[in-house]
Amino acid sequence: MTTLAVARAVLRGAFGANRGRTLVATLSIALGVALGYAIGTVNRAAIAEFTQGVATLSGAADLVVRGPADGFDEGVFVRIARMPAIAAASPIVEVDARLPSHDDTLQILGVDAFRAASVTPSLVGRGATALDLLRGDRAFLSPAALASLGRAVGDTLDVQAGTGLATFVIAGTLDAPAGRRVGVVDIAAAQERFGRLGRVSRIDVRLTPGADAETVRASIATLLPAGVVVARPDETAAMASRMTRAYRVNLDVLALVALFTGSLLVFSTQALAVVRRRAQFALLRTLGLTRRQLIALLLAEGAALGVAGATLGIAAGHVLASLVLRVFGADLGAGYFRGEAPALAFSPTSAALFATLGVLAAIAGAWLPALEAARASPAAAIKAGDDESAFRGMASSRPGIACLVAALAIVALPPVGGLPVFGYGAIASMLVGTLLLMPRLARALLVRMPRPRRPGVALALDSLRAAPGQATVSLAAIVAAVALAVSMAIMVASFRDSLAAWLDRMLPADVYLRAGGASSSGWLDPDERRAIASLPGVRQAEFMRVLRITVRDDEPGVALLARDLDRANAADRIALIGDPVSVAAGQPPAAWVSEAYADRFRASPGATILLPIGGRPIAFTVAGLWRDYARQTGAVIIARDAYVRLTGDDRVNDAALWLAPGASADAVRAAVDARFGKDRLTFATPGEIRAVSLAVFDRTFAVTYALEAVAIAIGLVGLSASFGALALARRREFGVLRHLGMTRRQIGAMLAAEGAMVSSVGLVVGLVLGGAISLVLVHVVNRQSFRWSMDLHVPWAQLAAFSLALLALATLTALASARRATAGDTVAAVREDW
């Protein structure tokens, strides 16, 4: 018999004898691989679609000049077009058109068809007659836009313009990317109908052959007003990718966590299987198998699990990705890629990457048990009956303490490339450190448990106290799953609680009206503003202009919120963090910046910042920091009267209304509808906004909850499989106890008690570890990933219910394992070799 044949026989024996645990370990690896592959595939599909969209819509443009959401002076276009190195320039007006009776918007681009033809031909519509391209009442829609709106060529398209309607006839289609929802109209019509006269949003530029793009870019930059930037088209896509990176990385980390849990289950499976086969391995070693061969054999076992899990995982991942795209969308419900409908493609690179990770995770799980098996002295190990000695190698507390110290040392380090690398590292160190300390922690907790009076239960405690190694090995996966579930629960509760408190503070009025967002086609002009303020039942009205401005060329834009507010009492309206700073006379006017803005641009209270407003850099004094959960890239609040003075733009997007005593919101809603037409303005009470916001929040975290539930389920199944294996291995012990007078029920109770005690240990450690990890999630990972701060809120009732449910499930699991193990003739087991 060759060594290979021996290996095959050992592997067959191992998998055959541990079918349940082998299956659980394989499935857990499959799950980790599936999640990683699915999340990666969905993200890549979204980014690829977005990049392709940018590329197609930029056409042959070498450079793109882009300004704030409300556009910039079209005179800039004239100056650029005249530059000698410019072969062609195409001005574009971009509008997010509100659609009556639709929740979402349609991006409408106003283009000069003749200029667009030589720079961005995909923006030139294809219709029955070329003349339609010049007609102000004609629109061309991408196939995706036609499909989503349920329209066809020849139909009409109504979009909101201010508080009125602009009607276009759909004259043809566009060669836009398959999933992109976009429409094109004549630029003059767009300027006129959407209140952008004399303004453009972007200019696509094609250079003359041989012109150096960087030189021309620098020349163009000198012509641009503040807040208008020039960039290569690929930089736009890269910026979008960067904006969503933190979110994507967080999801990737969740997938890796699933893989880590899988690795722990492989560890449990292999550790227990190795212990069970100590005598067999000792025999093989005695017969001439080298340590190295034994390690290779056991790592091959782990790798076999990994290969099976990875194969299954990639197939499941592909199915999962298509389901996720269909149910949650390309951003898993987070709202980054609205308007994109990406197609799913199999990625061999990604599949290979995650399959390799799956196999490596399984090998890593098999590593320690393999080393232990190889280290064991064959002479000692061949004498069965002292399995616990296999776990003595895990008794040293130094590696565990070292991991915890390392976690403390790195947790407060700043982010790397906008990612909380050290935060994640600290969490991983805390997890690994705690798991390494588990035997000691378990012993410490078990020693402190009072000795029960009932002999069966006392025996259970004696058994665990004397041999905590095997039990804690089975607990590794459940401790990790509990810790992560608890930490996520605390983080999500903290986030939700803080969001609810923030909403309460940000929504002091009785009623809110919205005509449209930053680049929307909806707005209110001064007459309409005055009409709203004087509606019957309205006691007070405050208005806000919302814009998107570019503070730095290489950074995504930030929101500028020009609000009616009393400077002296700004804290009443803004969710300020810390005390406001008073702005002295002679200082630049006040601006209140969000945490994200402060982090990105290092703006602290009292500092002077420059904001591009009306094409000029305007100085403001940072009068305070505020918490903003609505805009991840940052926001700045300034007084609206200052904004109007600087720009002459007296239009607004939003209104906050305080009702007169006795007035009802419904009456005001009816008055608004009567004045502006039904559904022209979005009308909401704070309660409605709060409910919708929290529903969106819950939907966003639905994926997280699902992953948590899966992790817990896997942990429990793993625990059950381990209990089952341990119980089966103790059949002779149960046989002896039956001889000595224990009933089956007493043995069942003993095992249930063991299950409850072991699970309590896992639960206590998991809860404490989860609490510690939640601090890192709340104060480091979220802060550094999304720049959101939040107040810690521990959902005690939820955690208590979770703990009781888990304890009950684990106890039932142990009881079921005991039933299986004590079924049949345990008495006969006494006669088997001990």
Added chain:
Amino acid sequence: MIRLAGLSRTFPGPPPRPLFAGLDLHVAHGEFVAILGESGSGKSTLLNLIAGLDVPDAGSVVVDGVALSALDDDGRTRFRRERVGFVFQAFHVLPYLTVAQNVALPLALNGVSNAEGDPRVAALLDAVGLGDRAANRPRELSGGELQRVAIARALVHAPAVVLADEPTGNLDPRTAASIVALLRDTVKRHEATVVLVTHSRAAAAVADRVLELRADGLVPAPPA
């Protein structure tokens, strides 16, 4: 003390294999009976029937005045807990308990308090020569010492009957001789009735009476 009448047991197949039929046995109070037999002759099954771990196909088992056929599984378990002690070939002491805890196990199962039980455990450990090993774990003991622990455990709750299944099977001849001698001395001191099944004629030699189990029943064993 032990009365078996018309006892039959067939080992369920396939094919079914009759072990014995119409077997009778009477063991008096305090008597030490050894039963010899070939492998597969049904010696251990006979012990299981006496202990209430198995039920006969026909016949009756009365131990210490209790007819086991009248008891359900829980009843037989309680009977065993209170009135039977076991010594096994492979010792079967629990590896996670100390020597003293192993010996005290039947007391704990019978609800005897530590205050009452500890002196009995100590006395029995002294009696089997392990008074100084009470706190040791089983892995620290030799085979002979482990069997002494098993003997102490079998007697600690003062059972009426001790059943010993090949107690010297895992021991060298010298240790085996000392163990059976110890078993005999100890059970005699505790006035327990003993049924010992074994292959070993040397082990059986210490018994008051030696029987042989054959297909046609129990017969006095011929002298060695």
